[in-house]
Amino acid sequence: MVLCWIALPVFALLGIFSAKYRRLTKESLDCMFRTVTLRKCRSGLDERIKGDVTGKLMRFSPGLAKGFFRYYKIIAWIILIIFIWSAYASALGMYNYYKHGNCNGVEGGFCILPGGNDYDTKALALEYGLDEKELADCLEKNRYLGKEECLNYCLGI
Amino acid sequence: MIFDKKLDAGRIRRDFPTLGKMIYADSACMSLKPRQVIEKMNEYYYNYPACAGRSAHRYGRKLEEEIARARKEIAVFIGAKEKEIIFTKNATEALNLAANGLRLKRGDEVIITDKEHSSNIIPWLKLKKEIGIKVVICNTGTSGIDLEELRSLINNRTKLISAVHVSNLDGMENDISGIVKIARKKGVRVMIDACQSAPHKTIDVKKIDCDFLAFSGHKMLGPTGTGVLYGKLKELEKLGMFIVGGETVLDATYEDYKPEEIPARFEAGLQNYSGIIGLGEACRYLKKVGMKNIEKHEKKLGDILRDGLRDVKGVEIIGSNSGVFNFNIKGMTHHEVAKILDSGYGIMVRSGRHCVHEWYNDHKIEGSVRASFYLYNTEEEAERFVSAVKEIARIGN
Numbered sequence: 001m002v003l004c005w006i007a008l009p010v011f012a013l014l015g016i017f018s019a020k021y022r023r024l025t026k027e028s029l030d031c032m033f034r035t036v037t038l039r040k041c042r043s044g045l046d047e048r049i050k051g052d053v054t055g056k057l058m059r060f061s062p063g064l065a066k067g068f069f070r071y072y073k074i075i076a077w078i079i080l081i082i083f084i085w086s087a088y089a090s091a092l093g094m095y096n097y098y099k100h101g102n103c104n105g106v107e108g109g110f111c112i113l114p115g116g117n118d119y120d121t122k123a124l125a126l127e128y129g130l131d132e133k134e135l136a137d138c139l140e141k142n143r144y145l146g147k148e149e150c151l152n153y154c155l156g157i
Numbered sequence: 158m159i160f161d162k163k164l165d166a167g168r169i170r171r172d173f174p175t176l177g178k179m180i181y182a183d184s185a186c187m188s189l190k191p192r193q194v195i196e197k198m199n200e201y202y203y204n205y206p207a208c209a210g211r212s213a214h215r216y217g218r219k220l221e222e223e224i225a226r227a228r229k230e231i232a233v234f235i236g237a238k239e240k241e242i243i244f245t246k247n248a249t250e251a252l253n254l255a256a257n258g259l260r261l262k263r264g265d266e267v268i269i270t271d272k273e274h275s276s277n278i279i280p281w282l283k284l285k286k287e288i289g290i291k292v293v294i295c296n297t298g299t300s301g302i303d304l305e306e307l308r309s310l311i312n313n314r315t316k317l318i319s320a321v322h323v324s325n326l327d328g329m330e331n332d333i334s335g336i337v338k339i340a341r342k343k344g345v346r347v348m349i350d351a352c353q354s355a356p357h358k359t360i361d362v363k364k365i366d367c368d369f370l371a372f373s374g375h376k377m378l379g380p381t382g383t384g385v386l387y388g389k390l391k392e393l394e395k396l397g398m399f400i401v402g403g404e405t406v407l408d409a410t411y412e413d414y415k416p417e418e419i420p421a422r423f424e425a426g427l428q429n430y431s432g433i434i435g436l437g438e439a440c441r442y443l444k445k446v447g448m449k450n451i452e453k454h455e456k457k458l459g460d461i462l463r464d465g466l467r468d469v470k471g472v473e474i475i476g477s478n479s480g481v482f483n484f485n486i487k488g489m490t491h492h493e494v495a496k497i498l499d500s501g502y503g504i505m506v507r508s509g510r511h512c513v514h515e516w517y518n519d520h521k522i523e524g525s526v527r528a529s530f531y532l533y534n535t536e537e538e539a540e541r542f543v544s545a546v547k548e549i550a551r552i553g554n
Binding site: 054057 | 499500
């Protein structure tokens, strides 16, 4: 059941802090394992999540609740795909941060992590045949030019 | 009686601390407890937390008095003698005590109905496996046990008819007097599972004339871990001891023991004293409200449920009697419906097979939703339940 797949990592994370979620993680894991082995999920976790969400939506809009109840499988798949994509993007960002010092690799760009907005001077110096220290000093001195202009100026583009 | 003619649910609700905006409709599983019962139980722990039947000190004596008072209250509640009341931890234990104490032999037959709670089928199936008794099923349908069928099922090997009085599945009531009448003619004993009747209607074991009757405390405003087995004195004298140990013997040597008097010989070990005292208080409370008033009130609530949901598209009624309403909604599982009722409307119901697995398997129904109302539920709550189910049915269809 798709809902269990989504629930598993969420509950696993929350399970670090609460025993209640550890129990739910176990249920999700069991449900996922049974789904993978083409058996029916027996914990009823999917029904409980579906019922719980539908019930909460009923309070605001019965129409919305009906929509969720009818199309929850499609909604669950969309959430699952978004989840997998964002997990991939996060992992890639972490890799870049570790390897190049920012989230976006050699090119740089917006990065939420501390110092992550800086460029990978080592990689850039190597690529453009410049001295790494000189390049770093140039980028620091000409920050006032703005990101793109500063980079073009220091790389001599 | 607190209320002479009409039960005032609004006034009663003030006695139940947990009641608020939520609607509690799972009383067939577990009733809520009034303040009076909780306070009476606390009284034991605060004022005389001792052992009964062992200690001669003042706490022990006070507890003895309270236990005797509770036993008397419960005996009066069902029209029995005090000696005929055996305290157990629930109805399941009470039924097991009787099943194991009857000393049935291979080939003996026990008749039960097709709508028995697990507590009144599993003990017999266990004996079937272990000693080879025969378990015979009698059909009930929607209006109760088929007495003609029952008559035809009795033979000279039949030792007992063990039937549910009111079904926890749909509130259907069996004609207990009819069953006993037939059994008496054939010299067969009768045991009644009164778990769903004792909390809701007047029970008089003398009038019913059954040999054994079992019920739980937690379904009748009493505490959990309490139950009662009523047995006619002459039947209890023949009944074998099931759990033995402390307080079940008058004396013992390394070779033998002498059983205690009835009922003590069936009440092994230290008992759930606060629970027993609480159960006595629960009987007192119910008696004050008036069992007839409760029955009438629940019938009215049941009528609101049935009239409101009878012809609603998508609502499949499995059964409904008195304050019990068992149903499914097309296009939804029973657990989904129960969850939506809880999270969307604040209505607590039970979903599943309600411990009547055999009936659901036989009817090829996965499970169902059961709403069960009691004296503290109001007509407004019943109406809110009806409109909630109607709204949910629109989602599924």
